[in-house]
Amino acid sequence: MTAPSAEPRVLIVGAGFGGIALAIELRRHGIEDFVVLERAGELGGVWRDNTYPGAGCDVPSPLYSFSFAPNLAWPRRYAGQRDIRDYLARTAERFGVLPHIRYDTEVTSAGFDESTGRWRVTTAHGETYSAGVFVPAVGQLSRPAWPSIPGIGAFRGQSFHSAEWDHSCALRGKRVAVVGTGASAIQFVPEIQPEVDRLLVFQRSAQHIMPKRDRRYKPWHHKAFRMIPALQGIDRLGFWLYAEFAQQCLSVWQRFIPLFRWQTARHLRRTVADPRLRAALTPDYEIGCKRVLFSNDYLPAVGRENVTLVTERITEITPDGPRTADGTLHEADVIVYGTGFAALDLLAPITVTGRGGIPLADTWREGARAHLGISVPGFPNMFLLYGPNTNLGGGSIIHMLESQARYVRDAVTRLRGRVAEVRPEVERRWDAEIQGRLARSVWTRCSSWYRNSHGRVVTNWPGRTREYRRRTRRFASADYQIGSPG
Template sequence: MITRSTALIVGAGFGGIAMAVELQRRGIDDVVVLEKAADLGGVWRENTYPGAGCDVPSPLYSFSFTGATRWPRRYAGQPDILAYLRRVAREYGVTGRIRFGREVASAEFDETTARWLVRTTGGEEYETTAFIPAVGQLSRPAYPDIPGRDTFRGTAFHSAEWNHDCDLAGKRVAVIGTGASAIQFVPQIRPRAGHLTVFQRSAQYILPKRDHAYDRWYHAPLRTVPALQKLDRLGFWLYAEFAQACLSRWQAFTPVFSRQAAKHLRAQVADPRLREQLTPDYALGCKRVLFSNDYLPALTSPAVDLVTDDITEITPEGVRTADGTLHEADVIIYGTGFAAQDLLAPMTINGLGGRELAETWRDGARAHLGITVPGFPNMFLMYGPNTNLGGSSIVYMLESQARYIRDAVAMLRSRPGRYLDVRPEVEHAWDESVQRRLARSVWTRCRSWYRAAGGRVVSNWPGRTREYRTRTRRVHLADFRVGSASPHPSWPARTGAAD
């Protein structure tokens, strides 16, 4: 039996929930959300490693439409963020629309009906007018391609798939990777592990994390005077806009942050040799800037070794480095990030004429506004290519995308049997403009997960979030080729918002 809907959303994290809420606020109730897991939350459901939390202030890392939220601290931890998402989904009627345990295997556009046929790995079929993948850029753990990785005799797991049954007490633990996850869990596991060996490929810029608990003296005024919550959020947003601009247009300000990171390092690491190992050799912001107060002190412990030699292989006994040393281990934890370049994988997606999205994106993902792809009508991406941020809250971007897609879906619902296919020249002009701006940004100056193998910056948006909201404020019909499943009078070729 085929389930039919006006819109089908894949994923029930921040993006999927934002999209479902926006559709319902527009009166579009015929919505299905498919979630492969048994619970909602996306990355905040999956990442349960010790110390997991957000590095964006809570008042900004939340939806603008939810009103006052009693965040326990400035930078919320994973349990509080997950509880927040559950509450929002419940209060806005999203939870009842989610079908859990449904992983999408394929989606195919049918030109004869102007609808998508979506199939799950369990064999279920769904037919929908608007196909909205909201799986994000950081949903699939990435493992390094190291010879012998499968030969290790101990316990090994990725930080995004934390093995809570593995007792680290007294164990020799090897941590491969020193990114945003590792700097959070390393300080948490250090006191418990017998010995910790941290393998670092690149040093990170680490700034102080200005975190503190929120008490009743903070919450009471926000509840009493709602405008104060907006003012609180505005302050964080303005600072984030400045930080985002410093990574692209206003790079003259980045030395201010570089000096702050160097000062933080000097204050927390006294050993000059260790400090040298922890000093980055690339421009600040080229890789993700990190925030921590306890990671650097953890590395100064006598029970922790920082290894900067290249890893050559993993053996049954541990990790061997280029200098020939075998670092024996009982447990290996991979803090090696996510497959950010493989957007929408492992789903198979076919558009007009059967064209494959994977082939279309073989040189790197690209989409007009990060939302629409030529040849894939009525497919609208949440957190698509070139919409990630280096210095602000992705939630703001997701709300901008959700409002744009909501208006497009409203157009389609009011005119059954039609489809919107973004014009190739429109997408090409957008992409050229974005890549031209990115070429002048800091993100082209080193190797990072922001870039595809060929050097193209696939992940990041080169401007400020306000600019992106302005650009996504209206659905311009002139940007699209309007197709039809059966003969209909043409839509007026005008530019404007959905009715």
Template structure:
């Protein structure tokens, strides 16, 4: 039973202190809603930029665009920022906007239940702390839980093994035989960094990637000086990158006539960096450009061409105590295995046990794939507002822009709730259904339906990506349309006090 003495109450409770959670907290506070709590399971803020400390970790979106519109900076040391610089930026913004003090670190949410008798959410942490809030705002993102592959024998390996998002900095790689499983966005960054230290590196590739050159360079004082002197130049700099990203996003969803331009660029980059015809063939994708995440790197392909690196494209059949065995029967011996196998993107909000009206489980509502009106609200889960929810990821562009749009929409909704004490907003199923059908129709015409990727469920439904431009999404989320919601009231019958049931 929840007792008043143990329960912390607030107008809004945010889960997660990454880009999304920080954007949400600042947006609420800037509009006079400062009765907020942010729960963060780690000991520091930063989200993926706190967790991903592997060698070479960085962003593939230009720094001026991968930042908040209200917190521009001329401190970026290069066009594409590295992990330490992005983390430092988030910490600085949180301090400057007085958000750090609102974050309760070391609190992992275990369960949340909507209480119809009070029209409020009851939230419980793994440590047993309990919170009561009007608006429940998960901001845990789509890329927060590392995914390890289901390979027989994985636990039998007697060497060191770890996921790239949980990098073991105490593991010495010098002179070691290192196996890298996976060739996604993380692997193409850390492989070139660790290659010179390893004795031998074996990279296991399931499918080839489209890799474009990364137009990266350091920013010197001559670049930053005019931006500091003439503030509007900073906005112009950001605008240029934003316009290009809008073009790239449309090329993946609607203007596919332009995608061959990117394909030719990727092919030229491969020819320039890899001279071995056999290796080049192994690195040539067999699917439409953009169907999987497009990657950017200048040093990954040269690293694979090194004589101390082997690229293996045969399927992995098992992990043995001594290494990795592939379908051709070869045992690739290894001292260390690094899994660059991405994240659990399909089970959004897991492992939190979330229950809405009538005790309905969110996991049950999303059995066929996650879905939400505007990627933010789910029928039957009143006053729950998602940051970086279903179908709000981008194939091109900055997710920070999308997060700001969501934060503004949610702030408007929280304002409506504050003006209606004891009421709740439950998005109408027909509104959510109409939105989802429209999004899925548009996605069906996009490149993202043409291969298997983390954007899609096993059944083929695209649950991650947004099919339009960020400008369109900003317009659609400008304000809450109350016609999309059923406005309910706290139940008049005797109140029930209960904790969220465990799954």
């Protein structure tokens, strides 16, 4: 196996779905001069890191996969963490991108060298790479977010973040405090509830939870998919059309939102009998403003005898457990922080500098922004995957990543060693359009990880994935200033 070059045509950071999507896209079009730098010892991104009990996807498996690499053997409609990770690994091997990956290689800085027109990329081990095109594919959900609660380091028991689950910590018979009730917590709470002595669930805000139409695929399903592969394609098409409808409802067709609100309210009524608990689990904000969750077992689990839902705000973490605003000390043996990810700090902690040595952090002081979510003025030949305003309120991010990978590959093919920098006026027009559309969406109606402290929606795309595919179908040279390196 040939070692990846230290001076590649394309350097990709991250071997999750985004990085692998681009690597495959490059190889499928005859481009072999690229390297993927991955900080961990194996590929997988969030599906490698998030190994908490019950970890899985809330997008149906036929849709949460590459369009060019269907998996006819998904064990169930909503795949679990290990099955998704294994699918990505098999797909990467099938398309021959594994030799291009360098593991245990954490990128710490990247700077554009104006004299050569290349990116100089440095790793934690002191290695340097010189790349013609720099593609950060670290995603929006790669760094765990810890809450800023006083005394968080004072707890004398065991504590960890759900994205860094400590499997050596035995929970059986313990008093466990769970801080946070987001997408991760609603998956692991039902898994650990039967084995713990007491479970304290600290809820900052109630969640809109939809029933999860999950099912295990039976042998006859797999046989039918193998005999008639188009059946899974039809299944995928159906899920995609529904996701497109949901995404449009959150941003434009808001007259349909009561339909989704009715479904979550009915699900809550059917699964929680206690009226006081049901009231505590009823959200007080518009559905879709925060991420809509899917679960069949979280609500029943919160109603079990050994579970206490705490809605008082945590004011401090003491050596014995969390203390809430009413003065109550909630003693615990273990604290699990299910507090999500630092989605607004894109590319951190990598230090990225562009033309003139300007830090990307300064350019993004009021929030990350990029043309098509891909290109930033002042940062030539840098193309982002899963960049700002490309997340979805409904649908599969894999579809968006495929669109971005095709766009970047087209750029690499057309540039042929030249340097391209998106025109500032093009990026400004794009940003004004996207933020204007987002201002009319449900995502501006509450505080969530979609928005930053300036009120700007940094993460989400306001349209359908079909529109994004159309607008990224080719690299538009007119949108860029293109010249020779150096």
